[in-house]
Structure formats: C-alpha cells, structure tokens
Amino acid sequence: MRLFKKDPLQIIVFQSYGTATHLYVRGRALEDESIDLEGKHPLKLLINAYKRFETDEIAHAVLLLKLSNGKIFETVTDDKGYFLLDEQVEGLDAMANDEGWLSFEVAYKNFTSKRIIQLENRFPGEMLIPSLKGGTFSKNSSFGVASDIDDTILHTGLVSTLKWRVLYNTFLKRASKRSPLEGAAEFYHLLHRGKSGKEANPIFYVSHSPWNLYRYLEFFLKKNDFPKGPILLREFGDFLNRKKQEEKPQKQHEILNILKTYPQLKLILIGDSGEHDADIYLEIAEQHPDRILAIYLRSVKHKKRMLRVKSLYENYKSIPVLLVERSKEAMEHARENGFIE
Structure with missing residues (x-):
C-alpha cells in the first residue's frame, strides 16, 4: 500500500x-x-x-x-x-x-x-509517412537523414574523462540551456528542404540514449528549431547492460529498419567521431552501398579517437565521407553534391 x-x-x-x-x-x-x-x-x-x-x-x-x-x-x-x-x-x-x-x-x-x-x-x-517523388503529399522526399544526437547536434561530452561531462550535462543542465552545435539546425533544415528548397526529406534522430530522456530531447530539438522527425531511442535496461559481442547496436538496427521500411529511400548518415558511429555507418554503407549518399562525422577533441576514425576510412572510396569541424563544411559539401540548394 x-x-x-x-x-x-x-x-x-x-x-x-x-x-x-x-x-x-x-x-x-x-x-x-x-x-x-x-x-x-x-x-x-x-x-x-x-x-x-x-x-x-x-x-x-x-x-x-x-x-x-x-x-x-x-x-x-x-x-x-x-x-x-x-x-x-x-x-x-x-x-x-x-x-x-x-x-x-x-x-x-x-x-x-x-x-x-x-x-x-x-x-x-x-x-x-515520408513521400517519395510522385507520392501522395504536396511535398515529396528525395532522400532521408539518419542523425545521431549526442555530440552530433547536442554538446554532450562523451569523450570526457570518466564521462563526467555527460553526467553534468544530463543531470545539472536543463534542456533549454543545452547548446546545439553551431549551425546544426540550419544544416538540418537545408537537408529537410532539399535541393529544390520545397521538399520534405525525413529526418530520423537515432540515439543510444534511453527512452527516459525522450521528452528532454524532444524539448531540446523543438527549442532549438530542428526539423521535426521521429526520435528513436532504446530501453533503459538495454542502456545499462553491455551488449553481447555478436549483437549489433540498437542504432544500427534502427537505421537498417528505416532502409527496409522504405526500399526506395536513400540516406545521408550524420554522426560524430567520438564513439561508435564511424564503425556502424561504415558497416551499413558496405552492406547497402547504393542506399547511402554520404556520411558526415563531426570531429571530437580526442586525438586517439580521431586517428582511429581517419584510419578506418583511409581506403574507403565507395561513397563520400567527410570529417567536419563545423556545420559550414558539411553544408558546402552537401551543396556541391546537389543535396541542398
């Protein structure tokens, strides 16, 4: 009782x-x-x-x-x-x-x-319900975007010693005071509107964070004017437990399910160089080389991890991969490749 x-x-x-x-x-x-x-x-x-x-x-x-x-x-x-x-x-x-x-x-x-x-x-x-060219809605989609959240559009501190900055940001900072990475919202709106400026390209926010943070992240995205899109997280129990070596990360499962759900939709993958995005995105691109248009990875202030990511993609030439310091670099590349206006 x-x-x-x-x-x-x-x-x-x-x-x-x-x-x-x-x-x-x-x-x-x-x-x-x-x-x-x-x-x-x-x-x-x-x-x-x-x-x-x-x-x-x-x-x-x-x-x-x-x-x-x-x-x-x-x-x-x-x-x-x-x-x-x-x-x-x-x-x-x-x-x-x-x-x-x-x-x-x-x-x-x-x-x-x-x-x-x-x-x-x-x-x-x-x-x-994304609409491909010739679909039902007045605004159609040319491609989709699958984006990480932590240290990709939101300052988190995953590479900090003992993850102390992650704990501070999560528990002692309100969502309205969390800082988006400079230019990220503008870049995502450009991707959402596409080359014609009139499209409705879907943005999927895929994170390793638990569902317990859903309202917090939803508020952050809205407060900082990011395009609305599905927010895909995982259960708190899965967040705490270490996955088995042969088990694929939840983020990878989600992106593969998006590709399966929309067989005609190609994706741009956006993440960071701090954790496992580089490995996950490379494996997805190798499995579906005709479905991934580009990979953008934000650089992190961690020399060892940056060297590992650079070596990982050193001989990979199948699709464009860009390590970026600022959103402006990704915008220039996306514009050159006809993704945005």
Whole structure:
C-alpha cells in the first residue's frame, strides 16, 4: 500500500514512422511526475533527473488509438509500461498533412478511474509517412537523414574523462540551456528542404540514449528549431547492460529498419567521431552501398579517437565521407553534391 497520493496518469507517444499502409506506434504509459523541463535550481534539476529514471509505469494497461477517420485500435502495455501498435491499415496517407505527419489520439480504455478522467484521457501522437517523388503529399522526399544526437547536434561530452561531462550535462543542465552545435539546425533544415528548397526529406534522430530522456530531447530539438522527425531511442535496461559481442547496436538496427521500411529511400548518415558511429555507418554503407549518399562525422577533441576514425576510412572510396569541424563544411559539401540548394 502506498503512503502517498498517486500521480495522475499519462501516455507518452513517441514520434514514430510508418507507411501509407503500415501503422507503427510506440510509447509508454506512466504516472505523470510533472517534470519541469524549465526548472533552474540545481536541486530541482536533480529531482527532475531522478523522476525521469525512477518511473512509475502502468503495466498491462489496455490502450486505444483513434485515427481522425474514427477507426480505433487496441493495444496493451508490457511489464515496463511500453506499448507497440503494429497494424496493416489502408489509406493512412490520406489522413496525413502535406509533410506526411499522421495525427491521432491514444487513451486508456478504462474510464472508471478518477485519475484518468482528471487528464481527460486523451494524449496526442504523430507518425511520419515520408513521400517519395510522385507520392501522395504536396511535398515529396528525395532522400532521408539518419542523425545521431549526442555530440552530433547536442554538446554532450562523451569523450570526457570518466564521462563526467555527460553526467553534468544530463543531470545539472536543463534542456533549454543545452547548446546545439553551431549551425546544426540550419544544416538540418537545408537537408529537410532539399535541393529544390520545397521538399520534405525525413529526418530520423537515432540515439543510444534511453527512452527516459525522450521528452528532454524532444524539448531540446523543438527549442532549438530542428526539423521535426521521429526520435528513436532504446530501453533503459538495454542502456545499462553491455551488449553481447555478436549483437549489433540498437542504432544500427534502427537505421537498417528505416532502409527496409522504405526500399526506395536513400540516406545521408550524420554522426560524430567520438564513439561508435564511424564503425556502424561504415558497416551499413558496405552492406547497402547504393542506399547511402554520404556520411558526415563531426570531429571530437580526442586525438586517439580521431586517428582511429581517419584510419578506418583511409581506403574507403565507395561513397563520400567527410570529417567536419563545423556545420559550414558539411553544408558546402552537401551543396556541391546537389543535396541542398
């Protein structure tokens, strides 16, 4: 029996991606801890960080997803409150906007709880349906972008000694004060609009961060005017556990799934030279040389790691690979190769 009053319930719907006939929605049912993303006091920031990771999930809850045409689907959360709705549905593109975003609502099926009624039991969600040339939407896609987040568009400090800067940035800096790398948002908007300046090229944000940081990262991207796109993270348990040697990183699985979902879509891969992006992207490019247009890797202030990455790509000539200090260098290369206007 709990000594304190329970928090109201919420459903966090992760921005996902699908097709005109494939409804694919992920999210999590949790108690609403009222995390203040604008909190300023160090103690408040630590409390918010604690709340993000010490979640009170709603296990085995029946949820309903309602499309704008009135069609309803049912799903159930797992032991950790996560849910996945994976359905074949015709005509989803007809309900999306001109950039391919499909809006819907998710609710708890059980309306008898006062805690649920308190929040009106309706939570918005969106799924992206990219449109290739000649597609349904007025804005079409020439290519997609799969981008890392940490130290690619957001100063994190992954290469700092003992990861102390990562801990400081994550737990003692509010999202509104986190600094994007200079010119990153402008570059991503140029890629999103493409060579004609009128396209809607999808941007997929793929990170090793846990889903617990979803709202934090979503707020950061919006606050700093990055193009809206699916944010693809991983479960906290997977974040803590070391993967087996033969097991591929979650980021690699996500990018391969994007390529599988959209067989006609080519990708630009953007990451950094600090962790494993260089290895992951090289393996993907070798497996799908006709699907990867270019690889951009941000340089990090770590001599040993930079030397390793340079040697990794030294004899690789199949597709363009650029190690960049600033976004301006990537913009110039993208413009020369006809990716942006």
